[in-house]
Amino acid sequence: MDRPSTLHDKPVSVGIAGVSGYVGVELLRLLLDHPRVQITDLSGGRSAGKPLTDSWPGVAGLTDLLVESTDAARMADRCDLVFLALPHGLSAEIAADLVARGVKVIDLGADFRLRDPADWLAAYGKPHAFPALNAQAVYGLPELLGAGAPAALAAAPVIACAGCYPTATTLAALPLVEAGLVDWISASCVSGISGAGRAPSDKNLYCEVQESAEPYKLAGAHRHTPEMEQSLGVPVTFSPHIVPMRRGMLSTVTARLKRPVDPAEMKTLYDNRYAGHPLVQLRDVPPATRDVRGTGRAHVHVAVDVNRQAVTAVCAIDNLGKGAASQAVQCMNLALGFPETAGIPRFPLVP
Amino acid sequence: MDRPSTLHDKPVSVGIAGVSGYVGVELLRLLLDHPRVQITDLSGGRSAGKPLTDSWPGVAGLTDLLVESTDAARMADRCDLVFLALPHGLSAEIAADLVARGVKVIDLGADFRLRDPADWLAAYGKPHAFPALNAQAVYGLPELLGAGAPAALAAAPVIACAGCYPTATTLAALPLVEAGLVDWISASCVSGISGAGRAPSDKNLYCEVQESAEPYKLAGAHRHTPEMEQSLGVPVTFSPHIVPMRRGMLSTVTARLKRPVDPAEMKTLYDNRYAGHPLVQLRDVPPATRDVRGTGRAHVHVAVDVNRQAVTAVCAIDNLGKGAASQAVQCMNLALGFPETAGIPRFPLVP
């Protein structure tokens, strides 16, 4: 692109692996405007060796960059840090190779998210291929890490960004579990279809997705479940649904309260928990996903049903933003000492 | 319309009040093809006095009917039975007038749905205006009524058709509560926007609804909650959401089980409960709303999470079909001794 990627003297050199996918292009959009980085490498799978305009015709005239193959040696030559936005299961090996070459890795896939080897084995039916590296990885959900986030993220060779469903669900439920108010939660989530990726299948066709809502992988069948339980520490009944949107995700958490809680007390609990977190916005009314479209913000709302001693907490994110690309940028910002929100959009694209 | 409405000797004469709304036109579509009725009266509010083509240009050339005002005397002259598809709160008075004139009423609004006067008072903040008639009304959800449905519906002067959210939620959860397996449920529902009606507002604009999911009236705030609890007998934490669809509704019910239940036992429970109900279809995988688009069927799926002693049950309906118009026709069929599925579409409009 013809505009400078940075206004600063020594920008960090970053690469994006998987730039032809939906998460990859969102990373590209954010990093092009990031004040502290320059993009020095773009790579892809099916799109390797072709102009970026083949993948994204809308960038015609903005760039003459090529998409290259995902080669660790070349990336290590060019990059201080690489974002991996690869299909499931493809991150671990390339991450290990990059780390061995001294490159910091921010992985947007699931390969390094489960901290306990037993959880990994249970979820994937085989041991982790890089257990030592997995043990060093840090789970990239800054609001969960809290005050220790910058140090932890700076030290980690691999940052394993939280998944979209776990991000939304964790942000909705975290104050409840930390306060010991619930011992089980139901997380009913709706997601846009971009989370299913860009590889054509029967599942992501316009004629199938449009004007239909569909639950899938219910009652513990979805692999994001252990990731949620790792963060929250209580059992989670997770019910994901696809609804007709490209972007957007909502987690609606419901639970019975172990003791009566006054609505004002609950509000204070949430206010206190998220004070100082610039990308979590508390709302007095339930948020819609349009409120965060194209942004890196999470909008959170909590309501107490006094009559039924129950609670409902909602978190709205853009699954490609706080659920993926902007969360990765936020992790990078904290790890590298940049302002936490640098390069992260906050104003939604409306309508 | 130029085709005959019936092939039978003595069709029942029916009227539709509210034909310019989304529920009204779905009633019209179904009743035009119903083998045992003839439509003898169409009425509306804003559309009164205008040709039906003003409301529904697609019927050009099919009819030269006028939409008339909602006048009980004229309707009683012309109709044996009247369907009321009116905005909230407008049914009670006209229903009472029609009943007094000997007309059977099938009400698709909420005015006669709550059986307990105390529930009515709590929900609406004032006593019911027609308590005697409300006491005689029968709640129109045939699968809940069970074997006694035909007799009960035949005897009732007013049939108060179940609402869309309560229908989907009740059908998902009924076997659970009848078997005493749960003592609280979470019902997270998504709905198409047609349920919000056709009156223009900030809430049903294309630019606001499209590509956004939005929860509303959480934690007991929605008036459908007491209707669900009346049918199910346990507390319900109800979380409604609008998603970008015109038609379609999904209720995803989650709960902790009071005792461990084997998946096979659960399947048998559901199979037995819905045996003999031709419009409830059990599914081995979660249903999508596209599977029931334009039909009067409910697709139900149940899954047990053995590890967490929890259950997830899903029901998909068309909110204008089993959630409104076709449920009303089903109630009429049972009340008048017609085959239960007469005139009710079962094959979905796909894609």
Next chain:
Amino acid sequence: MDRPSTLHDKPVSVGIAGVSGYVGVELLRLLLDHPRVQITDLSGGRSAGKPLTDSWPGVAGLTDLLVESTDAARMADRCDLVFLALPHGLSAEIAADLVARGVKVIDLGADFRLRDPADWLAAYGKPHAFPALNAQAVYGLPELLGAGAPAALAAAPVIACAGCYPTATTLAALPLVEAGLVDWISASCVSGISGAGRAPSDKNLYCEVQESAEPYKLAGAHRHTPEMEQSLGVPVTFSPHIVPMRRGMLSTVTARLKRPVDPAEMKTLYDNRYAGHPLVQLRDVPPATRDVRGTGRAHVHVAVDVNRQAVTAVCAIDNLGKGAASQAVQCMNLALGFPETAGIPRFPLVP
């Protein structure tokens, strides 16, 4: 399905080849309710050997039919008539085989649409593989055939149903060219994506199609162009566009008039041309595709721009209805002496 396919003594036995595609399932929906036929064979490609519910989960409980392979011998055993709803280029050979076995064929593909061997050669770059059969085929657009339609369609071994774009464009422009008022037309068309079929590709993904309009194959590049010119007899500049819909097609025809024409004269011209055609509805205002959703009707509107001596004519159809499945049924009806509109929906699915 458990309902009888016909109420008549000797129904015609029909087969559907390609039932797992979007046109195929629309044929199934229509033929199941057709009063004069029974469906005796369903076949598919990728779906062969699997239950129909694998392709269309919404039919669960309605049928236990299997989808079989596309085998002419078996189809000829079971069927008097076969509808071919196959991917481009796959119809000709199976049609020839079926005809040789005495089965009447209604082809919804393009293989037999071009009457002039030279046009075929130009469009497809090779001669027709079955020139003798192609010479006997009749182009299935009843309103173009006019009064001779029943005889012509009855006599033809193969009926080559008109394509969706040519149907909409021909119905919009036919009165103009028959009256000699124009010597060139511009046909700008928008289509839902179901016309692109159900095979997953980069072109029919939700995330690509949604919220985007896209022209393609402009300036003579689309193979439907010679089909339009064959029917209209004047050069056509055809501009197809994909817009975010599953169903629906609009052809907007514009042209300069060779002589001034009064609006009233133009209206009379259209009225007279389509008198007696029950599935063409003239409209005083421009029709929307929602007006014909799920139906077999074409809504046509014409407007004269007196100041610019120009005309604009619009035709709205459902591309899977009058543009495919219901046109095929209409052709069958005329060929077999049934009422022209038997089994063809006319009331749109709204909203």
Next chain:
Amino acid sequence: MDRPSTLHDKPVSVGIAGVSGYVGVELLRLLLDHPRVQITDLSGGRSAGKPLTDSWPGVAGLTDLLVESTDAARMADRCDLVFLALPHGLSAEIAADLVARGVKVIDLGADFRLRDPADWLAAYGKPHAFPALNAQAVYGLPELLGAGAPAALAAAPVIACAGCYPTATTLAALPLVEAGLVDWISASCVSGISGAGRAPSDKNLYCEVQESAEPYKLAGAHRHTPEMEQSLGVPVTFSPHIVPMRRGMLSTVTARLKRPVDPAEMKTLYDNRYAGHPLVQLRDVPPATRDVRGTGRAHVHVAVDVNRQAVTAVCAIDNLGKGAASQAVQCMNLALGFPETAGIPRFPLVP
């Protein structure tokens, strides 16, 4: 908002009137990130006196600004320049008042677009209320103004930004008419519904717009027609259509060529015409509106049909971007001597 609106010493103070509408909020999104301006006034109609978050809940936590009433004196106190994004017909009076107070006005409405008083009279049925000011206004389509744009826009008290349909159509057809290749064009356009504004009506409801395409105001009936003809100098048959999108506009221009033109010659003609215009991107294949979503760019494609001596030219824009808000910013940039593309997004929001 808590980020600085500018990094420069003396930013220009600007106001936005109509910030609660779709064009207004897009202006807000762009101007917040513009490096040379600061927003000093926001006003609205129905939303006056309320927090901006009432209109746009997504800005919660980003601002505590109030929306004020549209008062010229206050705006003149606070602003060097005001953008007017008001409903049709409301701009003229407030613009005159602001100009009288020394404020430069960029009007995004139609009030000052027609240069010839006779055209105004014909289009609106009455003379212009401020003919002297209208005579001084400059039509804000920089690519049409060409090299003289900066001077003309700098001198004008009121810049009347080109409408969305005229922008797309003019950019598609301008090289053709300037080269004298055509003497009439057909402009068939599709638009997202945001162009219809945010006031609720029967026309912009989700259930009416979704899954439907609809032409309107055909054959010279649309008021944008004289605006197109003013810019192009040939008669235009304009056919606008609404398709199911929030944003996005496509103008597909077709015409017969007065003489044969070679495709290479045509390509050169377009290349030369748009050389040096940074927001017009020529494309070798037809552009989709997703390619420009959220940007201020126009993607233009031209194709010659040699066999029919006809041409098809397409222009894709975001109707709220190059069709409204970013065009206004581009005009401001040129008028005030800023870089032409300052603050204008060029990377599309995909998916």
